[in-house]
Amino acid sequence: MNKGLHRFTLFVTGATLVLIVAGALVTSHDAGLAVPDWPLSFGKVFPEMTGNVFWEHGHRMVAASVGILIIVLNVLFWRYEKRIWVRRLGFVALGAVIAQGLLGGLTVIFWLPLAISAAHATLAQLLFCTLVTLSVFTSPAWSEPHAKIEEKEGTPLKFVCVASAITILIQLVIGATLRHSATWDKYLPTGLLLTHVAGAFAVTMLLGYTIITVHRRHALETYLTTPAGIAATLLVVQLCLGVAAYLTRQASPSGPQPRNPMIGITVAHVACGALVFATTIVLTLRSFRVLKPSSETAKGYQRLSAETS
Amino acid sequence: MMLKKRARLWLAMTLTVSLLALSFACGGKKDTAEDNSSGDNGTTAKTFAPKGDEGTVTGKVNLTGTAPAPQPIDMSQDANCKSKNPNATTETVVAKDGKLQNVFVYIKDGTLADGSKIGDWTFKTPDTEVVLDQNGCHYVPHVIGLQPNQKLKVTNSDPTGHNIHVLPKSGGGNEEWNESQPGGAGPIVKSFKRSEILIPVKCNQHPWMKAYIGVIKHPFFAVTKDDGTFELKGVPPGTYTLAAWHEKYGEKTAQVKVDAKGTATTDFSFDAGGGTASVENGSLEVMPAMDLPMLMKH
Numbered sequence: 054m055n056k057g058l059h060r061f062t063l064f065v066t067g068a069t070l071v072l073i074v075a076g077a078l079v080t081s082h083d084a085g086l087a088v089p090d091w092p093l094s095f096g097k098v099f100p101e102m103t104g105n106v107f108w109e110h111g112h113r114m115v116a117a118s119v120g121i122l123i124i125v126l127n128v129l130f131w132r133y134e135k136r137i138w139v140r141r142l143g144f145v146a147l148g149a150v151i152a153q154g155l156l157g158g159l160t161v162i163f164w165l166p167l168a169i170s171a172a173h174a175t176l177a178q179l180l181f182c183t184l185v186t187l188s189v190f191t192s193p194a195w196s197e198p199h200a201k202i203e204e205k206e207g208t209p210l211k212f213v214c215v216a217s218a219i220t221i222l223i224q225l226v227i228g229a230t231l232r233h234s235a236t237w238d239k240y241l242p243t244g245l246l247l248t249h250v251a252g253a254f255a256v257t258m259l260l261g262y263t264i265i266t267v268h269r270r271h272a273l274e275t276y277l278t279t280p281a282g283i284a285a286t287l288l289v290v291q292l293c294l295g296v297a298a299y300l301t302r303q304a305s306p307s308g309p310q311p312r313n314p315m316i317g318i319t320v321a322h323v324a325c326g327a328l329v330f331a332t333t334i335v336l337t338l339r340s341f342r343v344l345k346p347s348s349e350t351a352k353g354y355q356r357l358s359a360e361t362s
Numbered sequence: 363m364m365l366k367k368r369a370r371l372w373l374a375m376t377l378t379v380s381l382l383a384l385s386f387a388c389g390g391k392k393d394t395a396e397d398n399s400s401g402d403n404g405t406t407a408k409t410f411a412p413k414g415d416e417g418t419v420t421g422k423v424n425l426t427g428t429a430p431a432p433q434p435i436d437m438s439q440d441a442n443c444k445s446k447n448p449n450a451t452t453e454t455v456v457a458k459d460g461k462l463q464n465v466f467v468y469i470k471d472g473t474l475a476d477g478s479k480i481g482d483w484t485f486k487t488p489d490t491e492v493v494l495d496q497n498g499c500h501y502v503p504h505v506i507g508l509q510p511n512q513k514l515k516v517t518n519s520d521p522t523g524h525n526i527h528v529l530p531k532s533g534g535g536n537e538e539w540n541e542s543q544p545g546g547a548g549p550i551v552k553s554f555k556r557s558e559i560l561i562p563v564k565c566n567q568h569p570w571m572k573a574y575i576g577v578i579k580h581p582f583f584a585v586t587k588d589d590g591t592f593e594l595k596g597v598p599p600g601t602y603t604l605a606a607w608h609e610k611y612g613e614k615t616a617q618v619k620v621d622a623k624g625t626a627t628t629d630f631s632f633d634a635g636g637g638t639a640s641v642e643n644g645s646l647e648v649m650p651a652m653d654l655p656m657l658m659k660h
Contacts, residue, residue: 082569083569084566084567085566086527086540087566087567088542089540089542089566095523095542095544103439103440103441104439104440104443104522104523104567105439105567105568105569106567107439164538164540309433309452309454309570310435310436310569310570311569
């Protein structure tokens with residue numbers, strides 16, 4: 054296990070979160086078209102950073118930096134990482150960041166069509182998720198030998214975690230679409246807003262059940278309870294941010310310009326959403342790492358296998 | 363085997379995301395109602411020629427109640443804007459002594475004295491250019507009107523760059539455009555093919571900058587001055603629907619009869635407490651969300 058490689062992977066993961074924040078700042082400032090050309094900005098590599106150009110070109114610079122970091126990460130994986138599947142996942146991250154750059158360019162060139170802008174925001178979350186996954190795989194804790202813990206009776210925790218992660222991803226897609234469906238000076242579309250609220254309810258129920266299940270079945274396994282506890286905290290923060298984001302966003306159209314409370318809270322809501330997703334991914338990966346099917350389930354599998362063979 | 367499973371999971375997730383995004387995008391936009399305010403009816407039209415008996419429509423637009431105070435604009439994100447216009451405020455509602463400025467008044471429909479509809483006529487495109495200047499990081503004037511194919515000349519009197527982003531409604535026949543104009547650059551000259559009430563203009567670099575362009579088939583329109591008055595000259599005798607459009611308060615209409623060489627007077631009145639950030643008609647229609655308590659009320 055290469056600790057330096059793990060630390061660098063963590064650094065790139067953090068940089069990707071910064072990139073998500075930079076992108077959210079562009080959306081909240083309504084700066085997506087402040088620079089009308091791409092890949093250059095007003096035909097230059099570094100234009101004058103006035104007005105909303107600061108946010109849009111700043112986002113491009115952070116994105117370019119993250120792209121370079123992911124290239125370096127792949128080189129390091131190629132050099133130091135022995136597990137070929139980890140190297141390949143590094144390539145997935147590289148492909149995602151390239152696709153992300155292209156989507157960013159397309160959304161500028163085509164003047165922010167909803168489908169491309171929402172896809173751009175969603176792929177950002179998937180890229181972040183990929184890097185979180187790489188951080189887990191390169192961590193010392195992942196390589197340490199773990200005694201397999203038998204799942205308790207009931208719905209396997211692994212599947213509950215996967216269901217939570219998928220639900221959160223769907224909620225992120227809805228959120229991305231909602232954010233890009235109206236600029237700061239227009240009201241959010243009611244249908245999408247209610248869908249997002251329903252999504253929040255679903256995430257709260259499923260993730261809440263996941264967290265409770267972890268603590269009820271594996272209270273002494275800090276390898277599982279730690280991410281579950283962080284996810285619980287982030288979920289509460291995220292729900293509060295969601296309500297605050299709604300209130301400030303609904304007041305926004307009557308203002309003269311995007312205002313800092315709306316911008317700050319909405320961007321924090323986006324970033325916290327990414328962190329809830331990331332923590333759930335960590336919990337899911339760890340549950341797959343240490344849990345094994347219950348003896349009853351295993352017997353069931355064996356019976357099924359014998360019958361089908 | 364582990365990798366294959368994970369790769370399949372990723373593929374499935376990516377496909378799901380793409381399909382969801384596409385389905386939202388396809389269902390997201392709704393068509394807005396066709397704007398017939400200009401009388402573009404698609405039929406073969408006669409060219410209007412003044413007969414010398416045209417009259418005038420005058421009036422004023424009142425604002426009842428207490429006008430909302432202009433809101434200060436924070437221009438600190440661009441030092442050039444802040445130094446040139448340090449005390450900038452919003453122009454959404456500009457009222458003085460109960461008279462409302464920046465209301466676009468136009469003949470929406472009507473019948474001439476000879477029984478023909480105003481929409482049955484075509485009108486000569488003026489040779490004059492209508493100027494929209496960017497000065498102090500504001501659009502000046504805030505509301506303008508012109509006819510289809512008449513030239514719009516956009517100038518930049520600021521030492522900083524702007525983006526002129528014109529947002530006509532989709533499917534209305536006018537094209538959206540977004541061009542940057544550095545400080546000191548030459549004018550941008552454009553025109554609009556079709557009538558449209560009213561086309562929003564925004565600057566993507568300075569989000570507080572907004573203007574509205576009314577494109578009308580005929581020349582019978584005006585924008586209220588700072589005393590709330592308007593005057594439509596050269597109106598052929600007839601009976602018309604006169605409309606007054608304001609970006610916050612929406613549109614009101616009134617019937618007006620213009621006699622030969624006569625002057626008809628029509629006043630409009632808007633309630634200062636009415637209206638929303640959206641408008642009732644035209645390109646700016648939006649769908650308000652749930653009405654829940656607001657923070658930061660102004």
